Amino acid sequence: MTVFTDLTRVRNPISSANGLPNAHYIDPDIFTEERDAVLFDNWSGLAVTADVPEIGDAKPFTFLGMPLLLLRDKAGAVRVFQNICRHRGMILVAEPRKIEGAIRCPYHSWCYGTDGRLVSTPHVGGPGHNTHKGIDRDTLGLIEVRSHVWMNVVWINVSGTAAPFEEANADLIARWAEFDVPLHHGGADSAFRLDLACNWKLAVENYCESYHLPWVHPGLNSYSRLEDHYHIESAGHFSGQGTWVYRQLIDDAGNRFPDFKGLSDKWDTAAEYISAFPNVLLGVHRDHAFVIILTPDGPERTVENIHLFYADAQTDADLRARNTAQWKEVFREDIFVVEGMQRGRHASGFDGGRFSPAMDGPTHLFHDWVAAQLERRRAAE
Structure with missing residues (x-):
């Protein structure tokens, strides 16, 4: 205590x-x-956008003990997710790499898009059955961490409770507007x-x-x-x-x-x-x-x-x-x-x-x- x-x-x-x-x-x-x-x-600052310069680039980070995944999605946006599978909490990406298709969990092969959506759950309903009524893919995407890019820094608000970045840092943004x-x-x-x-x-x-x-x-x-x-x-x-x-x-x-x-x-x-x-x-x-x-x-x-x-x-x-x-x-x-x-x-x-x-x-x-x-x-x- x-x-x-x-x-x-x-x-x-x-x-x-x-x-x-x-x-x-x-x-x-x-x-x-x-x-x-x-x-x-x-x-808080996590990384810089240059850590994931191209579409599909993914890089794992540990921030204060929390496993995070920085990636550039197929639309070119830089995003931050918790680097864990929603099935059993397995680490998804262990080393920096390019995501060519989906992010595949190495444990049971659940797969996620670069936008965080759960897109594949092989054999989740038994051998040869890739769906189950108890597994709602729409609610089991990757857990996204609130993020914002300014001055090429990827800023994150883990709790989700801070004011919007532009409001919380309005004075600094204005000071360095040039x-x-x-x-x-x-x-x-x-x-x-x-x-x-x-x-x-x-x-x-x-x-x-x-x-x-x-x-x-x-x-x-x-x-x-x-x-x-x-x-x-x-x-x-x-x-x-x-x-x-x-x-x-x-x-x-x-x-x-x-x-x-x-x-x-x-x-x-x-x-x-x-x-x-x-x-x-x-x-x-x-x-x-x-x-x-x-x-x-x-x-x-x-x-x-x-x-x-x-x-x-x-x-x-x-x-x-x-x-x-x-x-x-x-x-x-x-x-x-x-x-x-x-x-x-x-x-x-x-x-x-x-x-x-x-x-x-x-x-x-x-x-x-x-x-x-x-x-x-x-x-x-």
Whole structure:
């Protein structure tokens, strides 16, 4: 049985607030509570559309213990289903593959269309009898998980209780309306994974603030300095940081990535980095964007899947590789910090920490939002 933590001080104004208690980073029961209240009840990131680029492509995922199947149906729509047969709960697709005809269960060969319909139940009424009055195929299709695509991210609301995506994320969609353009995934050289020995929330907390730049990212800070950054704060929705000094990557021949079309003058030099609550980290620039999807793997482990996108599908491969390597170096610089904070959460006397009222506003907003989700769920139980 979960012991509810005291979140009173987390919800205080930043000048008197404490961070989330240690249990929210190390306790399995609290992890389960947050899974339901924070990650399942809201729009969480699962994957990117480039994971299933063509019709019939299917890729299995495990999201917080739940087996899911991402696929592109015959109409070209990206959909998410529970990756289980409605007969005996067998996993349907074990490895990424192309669905040429139907999705066939390897156990008893029940078959499903890419739209989730149950289309075949061989011998269900006895040998040679493929129907039975007790098996209503119309009600036994795959269980679909509510999903939405924005910024090429496949967002899911497992509980089905969140407001529509466009309503829940209206402020962020409006803020980045200029980037509502085709985003082209850079391909295999523009995706990588980092495995972190920390709770997923620490990755969010670190990403959305610029306070640590001078000490953790000295190379980045050499031209995009702490004083060049500004806070991005939308209480209850997202937080992050922006910089007025973005330096484009240019190769020895003077080549650079083409810009996204139609951007305002602000983006000539600015870039923004936002944590879309709960688990998606986004970055936009005049010539490329990136997405980091955080997949929690228990209280003290997290997988980061990073994807880079461009305005043109035919960008220079060498330049793409350099850009990927540059970002990989930056993101790796954060690993010792988030893992160090995770180890610190085992210090019994730690009270969740304090916030700099001047520098930690984006991080405090995230703590407050997590606490609000938990209080909402607790009040309903």
